Amino acid sequence: MRALEPWVLEPLQTFLAESSARLILLMTTSGQVIAQHGFSRSFEVMTAAALGSAIVASTEELARIMGSPRFGAVVHGGSRQSCMLSAFGTPRGRWIGLVVFGPETSVGIVQLFFDQMVEELVSAAPREPPARLVLAENFEHELHSSLKELFGR
Amino acid sequence: MTAMTAATVALERVTQVPGVRGSLLISAVDGLVVAERLMDGIDGRAIAALAGNLVQRLGRATVGAGIQSPTFIHLRGNAGSVLAAPGANDLVLVALVGLDANLGLARIEMLDAVGRLS
Numbered sequence: 001m002r003a004l005e006p007w008v009l010e011p012l013q014t015f016l017a018e019s020s021a022r023l024i025l026l027m028t029t030s031g032q033v034i035a036q037h038g039f040s041r042s043f044e045v046m047t048a049a050a051l052g053s054a055i056v057a058s059t060e061e062l063a064r065i066m067g068s069p070r071f072g073a074v075v076h077g078g079s080r081q082s083c084m085l086s087a088f089g090t091p092r093g094r095w096i097g098l099v100v101f102g103p104e105t106s107v108g109i110v111q112l113f114f115d116q117m118v119e120e121l122v123s124a125a126p127r128e129p130p131a132r133l134v135l136a137e138n139f140e141h142e143l144h145s146s147l148k149e150l151f152g153r
Numbered sequence: 154m155t156a157m158t159a160a161t162v163a164l165e166r167v168t169q170v171p172g173v174r175g176s177l178l179i180s181a182v183d184g185l186v187v188a189e190r191l192m193d194g195i196d197g198r199a200i201a202a203l204a205g206n207l208v209q210r211l212g213r214a215t216v217g218a219g220i221q222s223p224t225f226i227h228l229r230g231n232a233g234s235v236l237a238a239p240g241a242n243d244l245v246l247v248a249l250v251g252l253d254a255n256l257g258l259a260r261i262e263m264l265d266a267v268g269r270l271s
Contacts, residue, residue: 106209108184108202 003035011120012037019113022081023100028093029053032145038100046144052098056087073114075107084110088118091125157188163246163266164190170262172254174233178270181205181212182243195249200235204247208237225260236260240267 001016003009008026012035016024023038027049039045059071073086084099084107097118101110160178167176168190175191177200184205189197212222226237236248236259246267250259 106182106184106202106205108179108198109206112184112199112202 001035001037004032005034007124007126008035008121011117011124014120015113015117018116019099019101019110020105021099021101021110023098025049025052025098027053027096027098029056029087029096034095042148048098052085052096055085056096059085060087073111077107079103082107084114086111086114090118090122091127095121159270160188161190163270164188166262166266167246167248167259170248170250170255170259172251173259174249174251176246176248177201177204179205179245179247180243181208181239181245187244191249200247200249204235204237205245208239208245212239225264227256227260236263238263238267240270244270246270 025036025048026034033049059074063070076083081102087096164176175195177189177197178187179201184202186197186201191197215222228235233251238246246263
């Protein structure tokens with residue numbers, strides 16, 4: 001497991017232990033990767049981060065068109081593995097969690113412990129603002145720099 | 154009778170048993186609530202996720218041991234019990250009961266109700 005901010009690690013480890021999820025990626029809506037577990041190559045993280053943030057943006061726009069509040073989560077169910085995407089607010093801004101899980105667990109378990117992880121992240125987050133703000137126009141640059149830090153290349 | 158009406162009737166019957174604090178119909182595979190009839194303050198979502206997981210694992214364990222999947226599960230705690238009756242289509246009828254509950258009657262009603270759902 002790798003994380004750019006150390007206070008993220010404990011809630012993330014608890015979530016993985018409780019939910020039996022296979023992969024997790026935490027990122028900001030601007031594409032900065034905060035933490036990941038289970039991905040072996042930076043290319044996979046880059047693709048997942050780009051697709052995940054795009055899907056969340058699409059669902060939030062869909063909700064706006066429908067005149068409803070934001071969707072809580074998007075779940076893609078599969079026979080061998082499933083994927084859940086959920087955006088949530090933190091003192092550090094709006095983040096997205098992408099979770100991949102298999103038939104050894106269930107969407108109910110993943111959602112239950114994901115919500116607990118979000119509560120833990122919100123209470124553990126430092127109250128001071130991050131050193132630098134990430135803007136949407138810097139998406140690609142921020143994605144590359146966070147991947148470099150996470151994978152060390 | 155629609156599927157949802159049948160589910161509501163099943164929950165109604167189980168909840169009427171003395172000592173039963175609430176009941177839910179859950180999907181064991183997804184761990185999600187299909188229908189519920191619970192007292193305020195009971196987190197149905199958490200019960201569905203955890204009870205669904207328990208039923209799935211017990212099913213795998215018994216099949217692995219070469220015996221049939223359980224038809225009724227009784228998880229006894231200090232303050233009460235969780236009862237679960239697996240049915241067709243991966244549905245599970247779950248009841249939360251207090252220490253004073255009539256467990257025998259609850260068991261009969263649950264098995265009968267879950268049988269009618271299939």
